[in-house]
Amino acid sequence: MNRSPVRVRFAPSPTGYLHVGGARTALFNWLLARQSGGAFILRIEDTDRTRHVEDSLRKIMADLRWLGLQWDEGPEVGGPYGSYFQSECLARYHHCADRLLRSGNAYYAWETPEELNALREQARREKRAFKYPRPDPLPTIDAGLAAQRAGKPVVVRFKMPESDICVSDVILGEVEMKREELEDFVILKSDGWPTYHFAVVVDDHEMQITHVLRGQEHLMNTPKHIALQRALGFDTPVYAHLPIIMNMDGSKMSKRDKDRSVRAAYQQAVKAGTLDETTACAISGVDAGTFVEWRAANTTLESDALRKLADHLHVRPPEIDVHDFRASGYLPEALTNFLALLGWSPGHDREILTRNEMVELFSIERIGKTSARFDREKLLAFNTQYCAAAAPQHLLAAFRDYAEASGSPLGKLDDTMLLRVLEVCRGMRTLADVDNKSGVLFVPDEQVRYEPDAVRKVLEKKDGQGYAILERLLPVLESTEPWTAEVLDAAIKSFAEQQNAKLADVAQPLRVALTGRTISPTIGETLALLGRGRTHARVRRCLSLRGAA
């Protein structure tokens, strides 16, 4: 608190949806900016055109906004520090590269990928670490230009200084990197585009970034960035490397996890003979070559294709991207609260925090060093709490968003009805629970599917006692007036007493008759929501279906 204004950035590359790990990084940066009265900048690192995924920028921005992390400078909002797309800043990078070339801090090189790979392979065989062998003497600028004209794949490499580099990290302390470990890395690719290391350093300086909060997987990149900053005469920002977020099994949480789970289900289906490669390929909608590569675990599938396949296989891949959580019915405030506690703690046994409290309490000093496992159960518990505490109108808005992201059939209800359904489903862990519990009340009667287990255990047992009760109950329902939850509950209760039956012996058969399952809102609400006509129709249909299946 009360620190001087910082300038921080979140810099995704547009290669897909926003990952939860990225979301936490964005959140921490945003918190720091807000509490210091500084600026949170969104910058798009789109220097690899081969990995660019159509529409991903729009999705990333939508998810950031969903999380409540609006940026002060960047796409759609502009700002004083030039384009926030690296693809539009090529001149900037070339200018800096020229400076390095001329000052002797960088040089041209033109080995082919094959030559480089051969060198790496050789190093591997000799069991030593590969390091790009700096030519001696260095090629002249003219020689580089000539090679370029001759059609060679000419890159610019940075000449690493001859000294050890110490990274001062607010979280990790001083991290010493030996000079021998650092190689002359590429800053300009042969296609003329900058590499990540170079673009980051140039842009962070250009945008006057003061603090860099990023994942710990970037720690080994930092000495490169510091060396570059020194050679260009730039200030080094404050670095803070965040602990890595891992799966419960200890592996790094990555988008590949989704592919893994779907691939496993696919292979199982093939083994069981319920699916073949051609069909699966058609379902996913990708071409055969792409599919074969995916099946062999060499690549990941684009998210739409993966979802189609997952749906067909009836598997739920783990939520990894922010959008996955959105479509699974999580509230943004629950997700961000949970994410905030992954690697950070406000102390004093505080856990549930409003956004304002987070802003107030956040500090880099209280970020931990140890990697954190992503415990879905705990997130679920947070979400349950947030759902329970949400005001009706807020829950309604959240559900509308969820319905859009998930395609929930309840999305077509009007506000009044949806509000009522939401109220009746209080106690939900996710918004998807509302679908599970009440969805069937809003489908056409003939679409009600009777679960064999439910029919057997509730309707058929004891010589069809459930059916018998329903037959006797029908006239009672016909005469009940008015058709409201309270009155219906009372009517069913007194019917049960009169029959000398437990309430459950009446309510459960009725529930199964109306929904095909043993799960629904309270029986009175279920009837009220359904209405008199459909209630009768469903009970009669249930009775007429007796023994049919």
Add this chain to the structure above:
RNA sequence: GGCCCCAUCGUCUAGAGGCCUAGGACACCGGCUUUUCAAGCCGGCAACGCGGGUUCGAAUCCCGCUGGGGUCACCA
């Protein structure tokens, strides 16, 4: 494998030498509530990786070991 980072209940963590017979939350187990599923309420189990130091005193400081993770591209 080289380099780097890390190490408190199953999980997220509090703990900055005595306040620790180690606190909270989730999960788990038991009970209550109950017309289903949830939710809710009450209670319980459960950790300082190991070995050396330093100190009157160590979860807290130092060293070693072990274990886990990250990273080694013309990807970001």
